[in-house]
Amino acid sequence: MATTVHEPPKIDLDRLPSQGSGNGGWRNLVPAGGDLRRVKDSSPPPASTGIWVGLAAITMTFAAFTSALIVRQGAAPDWRHFTLPSVLYLNTLVIIASSITLEVARRQVAAFMSGAQNTETKKDQAASPARWLYITLFLGLLFVAGQTFAWLQLRAQGFGLATNISYSFFYVLTVAHALHVFGGLGGLVRVISKLHNSVLRRSTLDATSRYWHFMGALWLYLLLLLWMKL
């Protein structure tokens, strides 16, 4: 029988499990008070993997809505085409802008973290990313307000959820997206409050910004779909 002797496995030092009492993950904390100096730049992988897995699930949900739309449009000749409320295009600009401002904040934090090992003096830099985060939060709220305006506008014109199946899909897709945007807004509020009050993990910010960018991309996709089909 051919046999080989195997050594114990080589261990990737970056993957070492934390030793001791089960509060795993508390390894890279940003200290309280927005003081970013003692940040350690080593995100734990679970937050990163977790957000991708979550986004995969959201993708499946909207893929299901999309296929339902296509099948339902072909099922009967009652599909009514209509012009999308023009405020949607303004909202699109707003959500793109919010992605940019969030990215500015994220890069400022990242730059600070990578410089943190060398310089210990730039205490006031926590203020700047916070400012961009507030702007992102405002733009996010503005987007939801803009969407609400679009719904109200359609309703004022007498087009409700059950008026025609094309309106049903418009409301379902945009409301489902807006609900997911609320999740992103919750994430932003969490990031801001952690930056000010307690401790912010780099991974929390990264996961929140990935989710937020995904919401922007999803909106672009939905706008294209609605523009083509409605």
Place this chain on the structure above:
Amino acid sequence: MHGTIMVFFVLTTAPFAAFGNFFLPIQVGAEDMPFPHFNMMSFWVTFVAFLVLVTSFFAGDGPTLGGWTQYAPLSAIGAVGGPGQGLGVVLWAASIGIFCIGQLLGSLNFITTTLDMRTRGMSLMRLPLSAWGWFITSVMGLTAFAVLMPACILLILDHVAGTSFFVASNLVINDQVLPHSGGSTLLWQHLFWFFGHPEVYIAIIPGMGIVSHVLITNMRKPMLSHRVLIYSMGALGALSYMVYGHHMFVSGMNPVSSLAFSFPTLVITIPSTIVVLMWLGSLYGSKLRINSASLFSLGFISMFISGGVSGFFLAQPSIDIMLHATYFVVGHFHLVMGVAAMFGIFAGTYFWFPKMTGRMMNETLGKTHFVLSFIGAYCIFMPFHYLGIAGNVRRYQAFTDDYLIPLIPVHKFITYSAIFTGLVQLIFVFNLIHSRFKGAVAPNDNPWEGTSLEWSTATPPPHNNFGDKMPVVYHDPYQYSVEGASADYIMQTSPEKINSPDEEK
């Protein structure tokens, strides 16, 4: 309601969520799952979903009569469809929508745990087969429940907002013309079965993992090929998305689609057969330790084969048209998915009970439970196949047609068998409760002489699974009867160097 409760709240939650939440973090060597809040939420959300479902027994004119598949248009037209079709369906859809959220949160945790929380030395191929079963199931759960949830939302909207997703134009029910227009009843079936078929694998793949894990420990040798078994379970998961249309052969779907769905349905028998042959080939010549857990594992294999063979018939549209909605189908899926998955749950319970509680379950009662359940299950579900071939349609409340009257003795036999088998389960309930408090104390942390990480920690495992010292893994999960080794089995945490042809690099 029987189907809904069993498929969602038993066969999905028990083998996957219950055993998985307990043992997956331990088997990968993690202190906990990465998102404990999600973990807790998934439990409570599922609990709320169950409460919402149970509420429908007491609300309005009772629970829905639409079964676990809730076919449109009956499910979408509201109270005009009859008792339970108004509020009952809304509560059903709300309950299942909430259930989906719980499963999505759970799946997210399972996937992340498996990918990111493994301890030092625990490569993916060193995961036990049970962990692989849960991992594959969680990937399926994530994609399948993410599709069922929007379907439930659309169904609720058809009820409460008067939309027309699933109800066609000019439908007359009880002399009333419904206001809906243009909806597609097939759309519901597509959305439902895209979830529904993966769901039956969500119910069975954790069982496959558990049974493999239990059998290996009792055979004292690894499977013929660890990798092939994992790949086959993965192939089952992937193919399960491509076969869902075989539930719709008689739905009026394009016959070309039937053919397109028939082919992968026959292809999916290949990984199923590989898994079964892997079990049988590994069992061949092994000195199996006979205990309740290993007996239920053998029972699982038996049920899976018996139920699987009838799948060959149903996979072909020409035969399925004859057998559709007959008791043949009932016999098929109850054996392959219902009883087999239940036997997987029993095998897991008898096997891991000592680790969870520190006490052993009574073996005499366990073996009695197995023998009577095994006989009882066959007595119930085998005659169903005969009834189906004889043309006995399911979901009738009385069999008054000429050709059905001679079949009534068979129904009586099945009913007696079902009552008998149901009573037999009281042995298990008694054993479970009695052993929990008065059972023999487990002799040590590893009563079955297993090798995986759950057997190297304390009993019951501490809150952070491993106490002060995280385990380091040196070996494949199943190093039994290794030539030249110091013992019959080498634990994954043992730093002993061994000569093994099977060891992964």
